[in-house]
Amino acid sequence: AxxxxxxPVAEIKAVGSPLSLGCTIKGKSSPNLYWYWQATGGxxxxxxxxxxxxxxxxxxxxxxxxxxxxDDQFILSTEKLLLSHSGFYLCAWSQSxxxxxxxxxxxKLSVL
Amino acid sequence: xxxxxxxxxSISVVEKTTVTMDCxxxxxxxxxxxxxxxxxASGEIVFLIRQxxxxxxxxxxxxxxxxxxxxxxxxxxIITATQIEDSAVYFCAMxxxxxxxxxxxxxxxxxxxxxx
Numbered sequence: 001a002x003x004x005x006x007x008p009v010a011e012i013k014a015v016g017s018p019l020s021l022g023c024t025i026k027g028k029s030s031p032n033l034y035w036y037w038q039a040t041g042g043x044x045x046x047x048x049x050x051x052x053x054x055x056x057x058x059x060x061x062x063x064x065x066x067x068x069x070x071d072d073q074f075i076l077s078t079e080k081l082l083l084s085h086s087g088f089y090l091c092a093w094s095q096s097x098x099x100x101x102x103x104x105x106x107x108k109l110s111v112l
Numbered sequence: 113x114x115x116x117x118x119x120x121x122s123i124s125v126v127e128k129t130t131v132t133m134d135c136x137x138x139x140x141x142x143x144x145x146x147x148x149x150x151x152x153a154s155g156e157i158v159f160l161i162r163q164x165x166x167x168x169x170x171x172x173x174x175x176x177x178x179x180x181x182x183x184x185x186x187x188x189x190i191i192t193a194t195q196i197e198d199s200a201v202y203f204c205a206m207x208x209x210x211x212x213x214x215x216x217x218x219x220x221x222x223x224x225x226x227x228x
Contacts, residue, residue, distance in 0.1 A: 044218040097213030098145050103157040
């Protein structure tokens, strides 16, 4: 069975500090990977997607970047956090471009 | 560009009743895929049901069913015999066909509160 693991579960960071969030998918070869951001009480805003290792496409610009260093790993990062980066970050995977998403449990980020 | 709209911010029902949540979408693609997810209080997002645009029959899974009205670009979610544990935020989402499917657009969500 496939599993998706996000880390960390929560982070409290200072404005201007760097950030790195991770996501690992086990039991699935060459998954399509996604990063989503959710403000408190808000919708799910897609940030990035990746179809293959080393290739990441940006959907919306929020001063964040993403990388896929391994087939099963997706990293979200920034060198300088803004207050507006606070929220809930969700990693997801799908088998193809027309299938359902499987979500991780998310990372709650508070930027102070 | 694709767009998904959920106009109901919140709905309150008594358990064991039926509730319908609305969702309207916009797309120029002739092939697309519609999904409903729910987000629990813990933040967990769970897939519920899907409808492919080329299918005429409404999808049904357990006590979830869809009211797909293609001419109106509408995909309503129907929950019958609601239970307390159905209380959650429900999101409608859409993927277009082909390479456009890598962008998955979500609606703003509808909060459902089921009370005894």
